[in-house]
Amino acid sequence: MSDSLTVKSTRRHKLHPAALRTMHWINAIAMILLIGSGWKIYNDEVLFGWLHFPDWMTFGVYAQHGLQIHFFAMWLLVINGIAYAAYGFATGRLRRKMLPIRLSEIAANIRDALRFKLAHDDITRYNAVQKMLYVGIMLVIVIQILSGLAIWKPVQFQELTALLGGFQYARLAHFIGMAAIVGFLIIHVALALLVPKTIIAMVAGGPDVADDDTAPHPAPAE
Amino acid sequence: MAIRSPSSSIFRPKNGVDQSVMEENKKLIADINRRNLLRGTVSLGALTMLTGCSVSDTGAMQAFLRAVSSFNDGVQALLFTNRLAPTFREDQVVKPPRFNAFYEIEDVKPVDGQKWKLELSGLIENKTAWTAEQIYKLPEQEIIVRHICVEGWDYIGQWSGVPLSDFLKRIGADTKAKYISFKCADDYTETLDMATALHPQTILATKYARDPIADPFGFPLRLRTSTKLGFKNAKWITAMEVTNTFQETYWSKQGFNWFAGI
Structure with missing residues (x-):
């Protein structure tokens, strides 16, 4: 018995296991397809007169192709998202990596970042701002799926559409969700490019870490 | 200039087409042609890129997307x-x-x-x-x-x-x-x-x-x-x-x- 316990505590895995890396990149593809095709669909009836997405930024030749891509990629996003949530809860990874999020740490992170002292040597632990952004974007995606359903099925899911204030407000909510995701994407990609080993880790798996990696975050060095 | 065999068309002028206007504006025409050729080449390049981006409207990709759309017909019938x-x-x-x-x-x-x-x-x-x-x-x-x-x-x-x-x-x-x-x-x-x-x-x-x-x-x-x-x-x-x-x-x-x- 004690033998197996010892084995368990010393077992190690890659920072980003293969399953997680696969889900990350499927999610990236789904999101890009959804955004580019969504812009094509948006252009057919714009919410803001001043905003048309240039054709080269959109996916599909005409609106119907944008719609086809959107209603394919939605499956990719939803199925992959369910798999990610199931994996994250079952393995405890979500809790381990994303919690706790302490306000004091967020403040400290922002102070450090403004003084260009934000540490990123250890990519196995997320700082509080990262945790907040990752949890935040997950919630935005869930809301985005709900506002998408409200636009797709305003009769069958009429309560959802009503909750968002009606059909046009549901469209607006879906647009704002898109803007939030694009905003996240820009920050996420920019920061990953600043610390390229994070990209390598998301492709190759990164350093080995202990399975029961629950040690508290070390206090930031002053 | 090669002379083409005379057409029997009744619309063809008997003494050939009057070339004087063409002669007078030769320089202008050449200039326009050169510019158009250049523009055409660029557009063609852009068009090729466009086709590269928009594989979604023809071929295997379109067949796949239409199959997904048919699947979505079935899902919607269930949601109805x-x-x-x-x-x-x-x-x-x-x-x-x-x-x-x-x-x-x-x-x-x-x-x-x-x-x-x-x-x-x-x-x-x-x-x-x-x-x-x-x-x-x-x-x-x-x-x-x-x-x-x-x-x-x-x-x-x-x-x-x-x-x-x-x-x-x-x-x-x-x-x-x-x-x-x-x-x-x-x-x-x-x-x-x-x-x-x-x-x-x-x-x-x-x-x-x-x-x-x-x-x-x-x-x-x-x-x-x-x-x-x-x-x-x-x-x-x-x-x-x-x-x-x-x-x-x-x-x-x-x-x-x-x-x-x-």
């Missing part, structure tokens, strides 16, 4: 219930309704209500054609519902006419059949699944805001269902077929989702 769409007050109705077709409103060819007939075919017991006068005498139902276009716009409309389910009963249609296909005066085609055809808010509309439907909006007969996107609501209907054979529609042929339920 007989629940009613929200209805609205009369003072919320937009008058006139918003025009939409695959051409502009100026190009609408009005249908002559006197000569017009609704032809019936397929799995129907009594296939006698109906005149507008006969249809306008049928018991009416009014629905004030939101019209939602696939493009993203919407408006509230007030439609009345005979419920399609009543009409199907009246003509002895086989309501176990899968589809009802419509042909329209402007060669538009549309196909509804039977479940939607039997929905209590699916009517063969003859009136808008209590008046006969005006020409641009489908006079004398159009479909109005509360559970589909706008384009499923065929206007200027001339023929109706009850069938088990799926028939592609004007927009589904071009890649829009067929079921288009909301």
Whole structure:
């Protein structure tokens, strides 16, 4: 018995296991397809007169192709998202990596970042701002799926559409969700490019870490 | 310059084409040609890139996306219930309704209500054609519902006419059949699944805001269902077929989702 316990505590895995890396990149593809095709669909009836997405930024030749891509990629996003949530809860990874999020740490992170002292040597632990952004974007995606359903099925899911204030407000909510995701994407990609080993880790798996990696975050060095 | 063999065409000038204008403007023409050639090359390059980006409209990728769209038809049929769409007050109705077709409103060819007939075919017991006068005498139902276009716009409309389910009963249609296909005066085609055809808010509309439907909006007969996107609501209907054979529609042929339920 004690033998197996010892084995368990010393077992190690890659920072980003293969399953997680696969889900990350499927999610990236789904999101890009959804955004580019969504812009094509948006252009057919714009919410803001001043905003048309240039054709080269959109996916599909005409609106119907944008719609086809959107209603394919939605499956990719939803199925992959369910798999990610199931994996994250079952393995405890979500809790381990994303919690706790302490306000004091967020403040400290922002102070450090403004003084260009934000540490990123250890990519196995997320700082509080990262945790907040990752949890935040997950919630935005869930809301985005709900506002998408409200636009797709305003009769069958009429309560959802009503909750968002009606059909046009549901469209607006879906647009704002898109803007939030694009905003996240820009920050996420920019920061990953600043610390390229994070990209390598998301492709190759990164350093080995202990399975029961629950040690508290070390206090930031002053 | 090679001289081409003389054509026997009566339009060809006997003494050859007058070249003087060409000679006078030789420099200008050469200049334009050079510029166009350059522009053409750039456009061609851009076009190639475009085709690279837009593999989605032809070939294997399009076949795949259409297969997903058909799968989504099935999912939507499962999501479909007989629940009613929200209805609205009369003072919320937009008058006139918003025009939409695959051409502009100026190009609408009005249908002559006197000569017009609704032809019936397929799995129907009594296939006698109906005149507008006969249809306008049928018991009416009014629905004030939101019209939602696939493009993203919407408006509230007030439609009345005979419920399609009543009409199907009246003509002895086989309501176990899968589809009802419509042909329209402007060669538009549309196909509804039977479940939607039997929905209590699916009517063969003859009136808008209590008046006969005006020409641009489908006079004398159009479909109005509360559970589909706008384009499923065929206007200027001339023929109706009850069938088990799926028939592609004007927009589904071009890649829009067929079921288009909301």
